[in-house]
Amino acid sequence: MDRRGARKDLLAGATFVAFGLAFAITASTYEVGSALRMGPGYFPLVLGALLVLLGILIAVTGFVAGEGGEIGPVPWQAAGLLVVALIFFGFTVRGLGLVPSLLVTVFLSAMAGRHARVVPAVVTSAALTALSVLIFVIALQLRLPYFGPWFG
Amino acid sequence: MGVLESLGLGLETALTPANLLFCLIGVALGTAVGVLPGIGPTATIAMLLPITFGLEPVTSLIMLAGIYYGAQYGGSTTAILINLPGESSAAVTAIDGHEMTKRGRAGPALATAALGSFFAGTVGTIALALFAAPISRAALEFGPAEYFSLVVLGLIASIALASGSTLKALAMIVLGLLLGTVGQDIYSGTPRFTFGQRELYGGLNFVSLAVGMFGVAEILRNLEGETRRTVVVEKVRNLWLTKEDVRRITAPVLRGTGLGTVLGVLPGAGHVLASFVSYSVEKRVSKHPQEFGRGAIEGVAGPESANNAAAQTSFVPLLTLGLPANSIMALLIGAFIIQGITPGPNVITDEPALVWGLIVSMWIGNLFLVLLNLPLIGLWVRMLTIPYGVLFPAIIAFASIGCYSLGLNAYHVYAVAFFGILGYFLIKLGCEPAPLLLGFVLGPLLEEYLRRALIISRGDPTVFLTRPISLVLLVLAAAAFALAVLPAVRRKREVVFEDE
Numbered sequence: 001m002d003r004r005g006a007r008k009d010l011l012a013g014a015t016f017v018a019f020g021l022a023f024a025i026t027a028s029t030y031e032v033g034s035a036l037r038m039g040p041g042y043f044p045l046v047l048g049a050l051l052v053l054l055g056i057l058i059a060v061t062g063f064v065a066g067e068g069g070e071i072g073p074v075p076w077q078a079a080g081l082l083v084v085a086l087i088f089f090g091f092t093v094r095g096l097g098l099v100p101s102l103l104v105t106v107f108l109s110a111m112a113g114r115h116a117r118v119v120p121a122v123v124t125s126a127a128l129t130a131l132s133v134l135i136f137v138i139a140l141q142l143r144l145p146y147f148g149p150w151f152g
Numbered sequence: 153m154g155v156l157e158s159l160g161l162g163l164e165t166a167l168t169p170a171n172l173l174f175c176l177i178g179v180a181l182g183t184a185v186g187v188l189p190g191i192g193p194t195a196t197i198a199m200l201l202p203i204t205f206g207l208e209p210v211t212s213l214i215m216l217a218g219i220y221y222g223a224q225y226g227g228s229t230t231a232i233l234i235n236l237p238g239e240s241s242a243a244v245t246a247i248d249g250h251e252m253t254k255r256g257r258a259g260p261a262l263a264t265a266a267l268g269s270f271f272a273g274t275v276g277t278i279a280l281a282l283f284a285a286p287i288s289r290a291a292l293e294f295g296p297a298e299y300f301s302l303v304v305l306g307l308i309a310s311i312a313l314a315s316g317s318t319l320k321a322l323a324m325i326v327l328g329l330l331l332g333t334v335g336q337d338i339y340s341g342t343p344r345f346t347f348g349q350r351e352l353y354g355g356l357n358f359v360s361l362a363v364g365m366f367g368v369a370e371i372l373r374n375l376e377g378e379t380r381r382t383v384v385v386e387k388v389r390n391l392w393l394t395k396e397d398v399r400r401i402t403a404p405v406l407r408g409t410g411l412g413t414v415l416g417v418l419p420g421a422g423h424v425l426a427s428f429v430s431y432s433v434e435k436r437v438s439k440h441p442q443e444f445g446r447g448a449i450e451g452v453a454g455p456e457s458a459n460n461a462a463a464q465t466s467f468v469p470l471l472t473l474g475l476p477a478n479s480i481m482a483l484l485i486g487a488f489i490i491q492g493i494t495p496g497p498n499v500i501t502d503e504p505a506l507v508w509g510l511i512v513s514m515w516i517g518n519l520f521l522v523l524l525n526l527p528l529i530g531l532w533v534r535m536l537t538i539p540y541g542v543l544f545p546a547i548i549a550f551a552s553i554g555c556y557s558l559g560l561n562a563y564h565v566y567a568v569a570f571f572g573i574l575g576y577f578l579i580k581l582g583c584e585p586a587p588l589l590l591g592f593v594l595g596p597l598l599e600e601y602l603r604r605a606l607i608i609s610r611g612d613p614t615v616f617l618t619r620p621i622s623l624v625l626l627v628l629a630a631a632a633f634a635l636a637v638l639p640a641v642r643r644k645r646e647v648v649f650e651d652e
Contacts, residue, residue: 026345036611038606071581072376082371090556090563093556106545113545144556
């Protein structure tokens with residue numbers, strides 16, 4: 001039996017079980033009701049239970065068959081940078097305004113590339129910010145201020 | 153209203169200058185994202201959805217649809233020239249198309265793809281026009297029980313046709329359905345799974361979900377390995393087909409068009425399936441099957457016609473029933489909702505100009521594509537020299553602005569990050585994101601039909617089995633599921649999808 005293949009299915013199964021449990025347990029705190037008068041909890045509770053069941057099935061079949069293959073490399077640093085870039089944008093776009101917020105966001109994401117270096121990333125960031133302003137604010141008339149209230 | 157009258161109305165709508173312009177923009181953008189690997193039509197449409205808010209409903213749908221079928225064209229261009237299918241349905245085209253390029257016959261291959269696609273697109277559009285009205289009339293008779301069973305059938309059928317593990321696809325659908333329940337309950341107003349955050353009362357946004365799962369997750373996939381590519385493209389000379397070529401492609405184009413028109417209506421990867429089936433049919437009926445894989449022009453003509461015809465007819469369930477056949481159609485449902493139109497069988501009678509304008513625009517768009525693609529082929533290929541290090545930060549920038557501009561809500565941007573990471577890890581674990589998106593879009597509908605049907609039947613769950621249409625639909629769903637898990641069919645399916 002190939003343990004590595006099993007690991008992929010085990011992880012997938014565990015993910016589904018976790019989501020299923022989280023939804024089912026939370027749903028059971030809402031009014032469940034009956035089939036005739038379904039409460040808000042009924043549908044998610046049933047689906048959550050179904051997802052737990054499917055998760056277990058996936059894990060079991062993965063363990064028996066074990067043909068999932070390698071998971072492969074994960075670009076942890078890139079994933080982290082992209083998440084930070086997106087959260088930074090959401091958090092600051094109102095306060096800092098579009099231009100400074102987008103400059104930082106694009107710079108951070110450009111740094112997520114393989115072989116990324118600071119100077120090309122700065123150039124990319126400036127160019128893409130200018131392009132975005134041109135497309136979204138000037139051409140499409142989206143109401144996003146260039147600079148926000150945090151600048152006083 | 154007769155078909156001719158309807159098409160006349162459609163022509164009138166599609167030929168206004170604004171609609172022509174946005175049709176052109178749509179197919180040009182579609183060609184671009186079809187050519188560029190690493191960004192597909194799903195992510196593009198998702199990112200552009202928020203900004204189409206200001207357009208007329210028909211104009212925005214014309215553009216978004218253009219991106220979809222334009223991408224089919226662009227994908228085959230790179231498949232033929234550099235053996236890099238930009239879109240999954242173009243994978244088959246690469247087999248013989250690229251062989252033709254290696255033998256200095258890139259021009260005829262491209263011309264075959266373009267002309268075959270144009271012919272198939274025309275037939276697909278006519279089929280759509282003929283079937284749309286009768287199907288939607290039949291659907292008007294449906295009650296909540298029938299709709300519930302129809303949605304179940306759609307969801308199950310979409311996994312029966314997908315590649316990969318059926319169990320995982322089913323789990324992804326259920327997870328999608330659950331994510332769709334986040335937000336206020338429509339009947340009681342109780343906020344569900346909102347963690348007390350008011351911003352989540354309206355539910356998770358499907359634009360964020362689609363951009364995260366199809367845009368950000370795809371970027372992470374591409375950042376795993378070496379992304380530098382050297383593109384060597386020889387100049388394409390002589391696009392003309394010889395008399396012999398024309399004779400050889402006629403039958404495959406006709407067969408591919410027929411197959412694609414029928415298979416495109418099926419939920420799931422109908423257009424991908426169509427091109428694979430067409431390829432194996434052509435190989436089987438050919439008098440010289442040994443040429444396949446070595447530059448047989450039939451291997452380009454058949455699949456290219458099939459996937460383009462299917463791209464047109466995959467609009468049938470959307471326009472007649474308000475049900476999406478694939479993840480792109482799910483996004484178009486969102487486009488309808490953003491514009492304040494509830495998709496369903498009523499749309500065709502309530503908004504005839506919109507439906508027929510969209511249908512006719514697709515034929516015009518196909519014409520644009522032939523004109524855009526054949527003479528400007530060099531321009532599209534040059535786009536491949538855009539380094540990925542610039543392309544993906546651009547996707548992040550457009551995604552951030554696009555999602556934030558939906559109600560100026562920062563949560564929509566956080567959701568992109570969340571779904572990007574979730575989608576990436578699920579893909580790594582062998583779970584494709586498309587069923588999840590379908591489940592997410594259909595979840596609220598499924599719950600509403602279920603609850604309404606059971607209220608009408610006074611809580612009697614056998615209502616789904618005693619009403620004949622509902623029963624037939626559920627039996628079909630059960631059959632589709634049985635087919636998907638039967639070992640013999642599974643093996644065959646893996647053969648069909650092995651090149652994906």
